[in-house]
Amino acid sequence: MNKASTNPITHHFNQQIDVHAALKQRNSKTNVWFCDSPKSGKRCIIKGDIAFYALKLAEGEPTIVDYEVDPLCAVDIYGLNYAQQKTTALVNYSDGRQALWTFYWSTNPHAQVVNAHKTGHILPQWAGKGLVFKTFTEKDFKGREIELDNWLLLTAAINRAQTYITYQEEQICQNQVAYFGSVALENLLNYPEVDPALMLASVGKLLQKGILTADLKNDLFGLTTEIKVAP
Amino acid sequence: MSRGPRRKLIPPSYQETMAIWPRPDEASLSNEDPYFNRKKAVTMYAMGASHNDIQAETGVRDKECRRLAGRCVQYCPTTGQIYGFTALIHGKRIKSYERSRPITTNDNGQLGGCSGAMTMLFERYPEVQIFVDELFLKKRSKDEGNANEKPMKGKRKVHEARIPIQNLHGLFIGMLRELGFTDEDWPFNTANRGYNALRNYCKALRENDPDSAMQARSGIQAKQRSGVGNGKGRESLIQALRPYSVVQLDFHKVDAACTIVIENAYGVDLELPVARWHIGMLIDEQPKSILGLYISLEKTPSADCVLETIESALRPESIELADPRWKFAQDGKVLIYQFVPQLEWQCFSVIKMDNAWSNVAHDVVNNILSTVGCAVNFGPVRAWWRRPLIERMFGCLESIGLKRLPSTYGSGVTDTRRDDPQGQAVEHKIRLSDVVAQIFGAAKSLNSKPGEGVFWASPVQAIEAMLARPRSGLFATPLPKAAQQDLMLMKHIEEVVVRGDIDKNRTPYIKSDRCEYRNERLSRSYSLIGKKLLIYIDRRDIRIVSAVIKDTGENLGMLHPEMKWRKTRCTWRMRKWLNRSGFANKYKDESVDPINQCMGETAEKLIQKNTKGTDKKAVKGMHSATQSLALAKMVVNATKPLPAETHQDPLPETAPVAAPNPVTRKRLADPFNLGSQPSRINPNREID
Numbered sequence: 026m027n028k029a030s031t032n033p034i035t036h037h038f039n040q041q042i043d044v045h046a047a048l049k050q051r052n053s054k055t056n057v058w059f060c061d062s063p064k065s066g067k068r069c070i071i072k073g074d075i076a077f078y079a080l081k082l083a084e085g086e087p088t089i090v091d092y093e094v095d096p097l098c099a100v101d102i103y104g105l106n107y108a109q110q111k112t113t114a115l116v117n118y119s120d121g122r123q124a125l126w127t128f129y130w131s132t133n134p135h136a137q138v139v140n141a142h143k144t145g146h147i148l149p150q151w152a153g154k155g156l157v158f159k160t161f162t163e164k165d166f167k168g169r170e171i172e173l174d175n176w177l178l179l180t181a182a183i184n185r186a187q188t189y190i191t192y193q194e195e196q197i198c199q200n201q202v203a204y205f206g207s208v209a210l211e212n213l214l215n216y217p218e219v220d221p222a223l224m225l226a227s228v229g230k231l232l233q234k235g236i237l238t239a240d241l242k243n244d245l246f247g248l249t250t251e252i253k254v255a256p
Numbered sequence: 257m258s259r260g261p262r263r264k265l266i267p268p269s270y271q272e273t274m275a276i277w278p279r280p281d282e283a284s285l286s287n288e289d290p291y292f293n294r295k296k297a298v299t300m301y302a303m304g305a306s307h308n309d310i311q312a313e314t315g316v317r318d319k320e321c322r323r324l325a326g327r328c329v330q331y332c333p334t335t336g337q338i339y340g341f342t343a344l345i346h347g348k349r350i351k352s353y354e355r356s357r358p359i360t361t362n363d364n365g366q367l368g369g370c371s372g373a374m375t376m377l378f379e380r381y382p383e384v385q386i387f388v389d390e391l392f393l394k395k396r397s398k399d400e401g402n403a404n405e406k407p408m409k410g411k412r413k414v415h416e417a418r419i420p421i422q423n424l425h426g427l428f429i430g431m432l433r434e435l436g437f438t439d440e441d442w443p444f445n446t447a448n449r450g451y452n453a454l455r456n457y458c459k460a461l462r463e464n465d466p467d468s469a470m471q472a473r474s475g476i477q478a479k480q481r482s483g484v485g486n487g488k489g490r491e492s493l494i495q496a497l498r499p500y501s502v503v504q505l506d507f508h509k510v511d512a513a514c515t516i517v518i519e520n521a522y523g524v525d526l527e528l529p530v531a532r533w534h535i536g537m538l539i540d541e542q543p544k545s546i547l548g549l550y551i552s553l554e555k556t557p558s559a560d561c562v563l564e565t566i567e568s569a570l571r572p573e574s575i576e577l578a579d580p581r582w583k584f585a586q587d588g589k590v591l592i593y594q595f596v597p598q599l600e601w602q603c604f605s606v607i608k609m610d611n612a613w614s615n616v617a618h619d620v621v622n623n624i625l626s627t628v629g630c631a632v633n634f635g636p637v638r639a640w641w642r643r644p645l646i647e648r649m650f651g652c653l654e655s656i657g658l659k660r661l662p663s664t665y666g667s668g669v670t671d672t673r674r675d676d677p678q679g680q681a682v683e684h685k686i687r688l689s690d691v692v693a694q695i696f697g698a699a700k701s702l703n704s705k706p707g708e709g710v711f712w713a714s715p716v717q718a719i720e721a722m723l724a725r726p727r728s729g730l731f732a733t734p735l736p737k738a739a740q741q742d743l744m745l746m747k748h749i750e751e752v753v754v755r756g757d758i759d760k761n762r763t764p765y766i767k768s769d770r771c772e773y774r775n776e777r778l779s780r781s782y783s784l785i786g787k788k789l790l791i792y793i794d795r796r797d798i799r800i801v802s803a804v805i806k807d808t809g810e811n812l813g814m815l816h817p818e819m820k821w822r823k824t825r826c827t828w829r830m831r832k833w834l835n836r837s838g839f840a841n842k843y844k845d846e847s848v849d850p851i852n853q854c855m856g857e858t859a860e861k862l863i864q865k866n867t868k869g870t871d872k873k874a875v876k877g878m879h880s881a882t883q884s885l886a887l888a889k890m891v892v893n894a895t896k897p898l899p900a901e902t903h904q905d906p907l908p909e910t911a912p913v914a915a916p917n918p919v920t921r922k923r924l925a926d927p928f929n930l931g932s933q934p935s936r937i938n939p940n941r942e943i944d
């Protein structure tokens with residue numbers, strides 16, 4: 026049996042968030058999402074479907090190292106009222122870049138087009154930091170429904186195994202893929218004496234890191250998905 | 257065909273795009289429809305044909321032809337384009353009616369001859385229109401300030417909930433009188449005094465501006481439906497593409513009275529009517545199947561009910577066919593995993609819930625995130641339409657069984673099916689177990705029978721087919737095996753501090769909800785006193801507790817509660833209620849405190865003893881100074897009988913404390929004379 030990487034009780038306690046406080050702050054018309062982020066290692070509160078969509082896809086983007094939901098700099102840049110009502114995310118890339126993401130519905134006639142360059146809200150201390158500002162609307166996700174569904178499944182699998190050591194499963198996975206060049210998920214999950222749940226989590230982690238690759242954009246991730254070594 | 261001058265009525269840009277002018281469905285018009293003739297005439301006109309040729313070809317004269325061409329290039333506010341050939345349809349109105357003639361009625365004030373009168377009145381007196389609009393739509397007046405801000409102080413108008421047209425008409429007439437309208441003016445010269453016109457105007461107002469009118473005239477729920485089924489095509493961004501992708505959880509109040517049978521210590525069945533209870537259901541959006549089911553007898557569902565519903569979908573249950581739930585499911589198959597054992601412990605990616613208190617509980621959200629790993633979604637407040645599927649499923653359950661019971665409450669007090677539900681429940685002995693059996697039977701039916709929602713397959717068939725087809729994306733995604741053995745879904749985590757005292761040899765223990773917990777290892781670990789532990793309490797049974805040292809994560813094993821809690825099973829919530837209600841009852845106690853009484857009597861005696869030959873008022877003024885010393889002594893001697901020289905009845909030997917003397921009872925109500933005003937004390941006077 027796999028040993029826990031951390032004590033489950035301690036881990037669960039440290040992750041707990043105040044649900045009531047989060048729901049109290051929100052606009053009554055807003056969707057609120059609570060989820061664990063494997064990339065940032067934190068429990069997140071995300072306001073709005075578009076923000077949730079973007080950040081779930083970010084989980085599967087290997088060039089993104091981690092992200093912070095509702096960073097403090099958003100208060101500086103957009104003001105407290107905006108920062109409380111809307112979700113923003115400070116995203117860190119593997120090449121050192123940083124981006125501040127904001128989200129809105131293009132069909133909402135009252136939506137503020139939050140772009141610090143256009144509105145001139147950049148404060149002097151942020152201007153020289155090389156912070157890139159990016160806004161997302163629902164139009165940015167046209168045709169990415171399959172990719173989202175795949176990452177919803179994979180991140181849930183990774184979260185379920187977060188208190189367990191999956192070193193053995195990751196090693197098996199990498200060795201199998203390296204040896205055969207391409208392995209169907211079914212073969213990995215059916216590997217002898219391996220917990221399928223932990224194996225699935227391992228596959229998810231390796232895909233997330235960009236060590237392995239699979240077609241997650243065009244096909245639903247399933248038993249016949251071919252896992253390969255990333256180029 | 258001779259050609260005439262270029263036509264100015266139709267701008268050149270429209271002439272060039274005549275092929276794409278808006279037009280009606282010409283296939284649905286008969287060949288004899290005048291539309292085709294008119295269209296030909298306008299087309300010839302645009303091409304520059306002479307009026308003689310147009311009339312010869314179509315019979316449309318020059319004046320009529322110009323009129324028709326002018327109509328075609330009119331702007332349509334609804335579509336944002338020109339009317340095009342649609343303006344040529346017989347009877348088509350492209351301009352609202354504008355009255356120009358003065359209004360006259362016959363001597364009898366009959367209707368007729370007043371078309372457009374209301375519009376004309378509003379044009380001449382726009383303040384009347386504003387007045388009517390404000391009242392009908394509960395709008396703010398200009399005095400109240402910007403609609404997006406709070407009304408200015410002292411300017412807020414209070415509208416009635418929903419002003420009837422009749423009352424609005426009264427106010428409308430009153431305003432016209434103030435403006436100087438006489439009986440010769442419209443509407444006073446008509447029989448109904450413009451009531452019909454006002455009513456029609458208000459109806460048009462609702463239709464032309466539904467967003468403004470909806471909340472004012474139909475309520476907030478109706479307004480919220482504006483976003484539903486409006487053809488705008490705003491789909492949900494997050495959609496289920498495979499089973500177990502997106503699930504919904506909700507509770508449904510069951511409208512059927514029944515009885516619970518409780519067996520007493522002698523084995524006698526006691527029947528207790530239960531008015532209303534709840535079903536908790538976890539359903540999959542695709543296909544529409546029931547994954548989890550839980551029966552809650554609580555007045556309102558709690559966090560435990562939510563967690564139990566989710567656990568019912570995860571943990572395989574051992575079926576006892578004698579259990580009344582399986583009366584209509586003798587094969588033990590109701591939920592999806594029972595039909596498809598491959599999907600035992602199957603987890604999902606997203607769960608959607610409403611904002612009910614039970615759903616937003618701390619343990620619910622955090623435990624789901626920690627155990628299942630999915631994302632938890634709370635939709636907008638009062639947005640029931642975001643979870644239409646689960647509402648529909650409950651409706652199906654109700655129609656299959658519950659509303660047909662004789663003890664049904666129906667849909668409300670006016671439902672004719674309702675007929676003394678509680679009496680029926682008792683008379684027909686409709687037991688809860690029977691109703692639950694029906695619910696489980698109905699759930700089995702929903703899962704196993706073909707339905708239109710799954711394209712005439714059953715949800716079970718659909719899932720089995722998808723499992724057999726690997727490219728469908730459905731495969732087993734269970735909980736890790738270790739997690740299956742120690743499911744944390746129903747656990748409550750708490751931080752506590754280890755108590756104890758090594759000097760007094762009070763062995764280390766922890767306390768949670770006024771209950772002490774110990775185990776052998778903790779009892780020997782004096783070094784842990786003052787340290788923090790994390791304890792994990794089973795919400796179903798507070799006797800099951802495990803502990804971990806917070807700083808190091810070291811496991812201390814299972815803890816045992818103190819003896820009084822050890823024998824009876826009690827839930828975590830039940831213990832909180834017991835403690836809370838116990839304290840509440842304690843504070844309500846108004847009985848006389850015997851110790852307090854005794855101290856009062858003794859203080860009185862001291863006062864009497866000390867005030868012999870001295871100023872009583874002065875002594876009373878110093879009462880508070882001597883009181884504390886007297887009380888300290890009296891506490892020690894409280895159980896001793898009073899001495900005989902106090903002129904009170906000697907105490908019976910069995911009485912542990914002094915009984916209240918009826919003569920002094922009134923005085924004992926304020927034994928330390930705290931109710932009276934302190935008297936003045938001469939500071940120079942000597943006091944014994």
